[in-house]
Amino acid sequence: MTTHHEILEAALARITTGYVFPERAATIDAAIRRRLAEGAYRGLEVRELCERVTDDLQKACADKHLRLLWTEEPQPMDEEPEDVARARFARYARENNYGIRRVEQLDDHIGYLDLRMIAPADLGGPAIAAAMQLLAPTEALVIDLRQCRGGAPEGVQLWCSYFFADDGVHLNDIYERATDSTRQYWTLGHLAAPRYLDRPVAVLTGDLTFSGGEELAYNLKAQGRATLIGRTTRGGAHPTTRIPVAPHVTVTVPTARSVNPVTGTNWEGVGVEPDLAVAAGEELKAALEHLRTRLVDSRTDLTAEQGRRSSPAASGAAPGRGAG
Structure with a gap:
């Protein structure tokens, strides 16, 4: 059985090597190790460990994609072949x-x-x-x-x-x-x-x-x-990779970030x-x-525009009496 310490070591290693903001990885690593030394995770079930560590990760770094997740079904620890992963996700999307x-x-x-x-x-x-x-x-x-x-x-x-x-x-x-x-x-x-x-x-x-x-x-x-x-x-706002670190535990690591060309930023954390x-x-x-208000306004504007186009002034006709 994988120990809490082994789970955290594996998760922190993945965060350190993959997190999109490498300058923040040291802060995250130090915060989780400090909590581990304090005994914050002692005696927890693995599911509870995931919840507690996720809370601590997001306190250390306000990134909501940075998580430790419990999965009910055991998962293989070997890297899943790409074609198998694609087929599994395609089935999920279709369903x-x-x-x-x-x-x-x-x-x-x-x-x-x-x-x-x-x-x-x-x-x-x-x-x-x-x-x-x-x-x-x-x-x-x-x-x-x-x-x-x-x-x-x-x-x-x-x-x-x-x-x-x-x-x-x-x-x-x-x-x-x-x-x-x-x-x-x-x-x-x-x-x-x-x-x-x-x-x-x-x-x-x-x-x-x-x-x-x-x-x-x-x-x-x-x-x-x-x-x-x-x-x-x-x-x-950060595209994320999911990596198994124990049969029932996955760490999610943001490996990229969005930058909107209009605002120059994104919606991460806010x-x-x-x-x-x-x-x-x-x-x-x-x-x-x-x-409905927009549609009424649009139809009113369209009616007014059609009225202007059909008026004598718009058509260039001269006012006066017609032939008797």
Whole structure:
């Protein structure tokens, strides 16, 4: 049986070699070793150890992706072959409908999309296109991210692309420690379903919205493409690697970080703030009221514009009597 000391040694080694902010790794290491020396973890069950260490990790470094996790099922300690890992995740994504829980047309031609996960683009692309095809006839859209707890950057890129006209929008950058390189994410030029343009979009956020769900909300807000309604999100902006350190214990190590090209920063530790803050349970109602107001204003503006275009002055006709 793996001892607490062995679990912590393995976890700290992974954090030291992989954490995206290497200058903070020494502080984290010292804090956990001090707690170990104080006897803070003595007598704990392994599940309790994970909870206590996670709390101490995040006190030492305010990074919500930095965790020690208990898993019910024992996991192999040997590194899983890449093709096996891909197949396992593909099955998980398929069983969860690639994160798309619900697509619906509500009253007043308002679409509703409930997203629980941001699937990788190569896996979720057809399902994402199908959802956007169903939403294409609507005049406004609610994207519900209140229970979206993560996902893939390429999936966020694909979802975002549907809300912009072309491939000219710089959405996000991700810096990776291992390669000391930065990858840029731009909107995509080719999509398998119609783009959702020139129509209002409201995004629902809550205190469960995390990681990839936060990136989707943050990107759309930073670009001025959506109104965020709800509550501030959890605040996890760092892509993360999961590494087994014992049969039932995994350490999660943030190995990269997001840098938004508009804000120059990200939402790590602070969350994504809504444009309109409302109480839990009131988000959808508030979003529908907001979108209905936007639609009424848009139709009023359109009617006024059509009136101006059809007026005699606009058409160049001279006032006067017609022939009798």
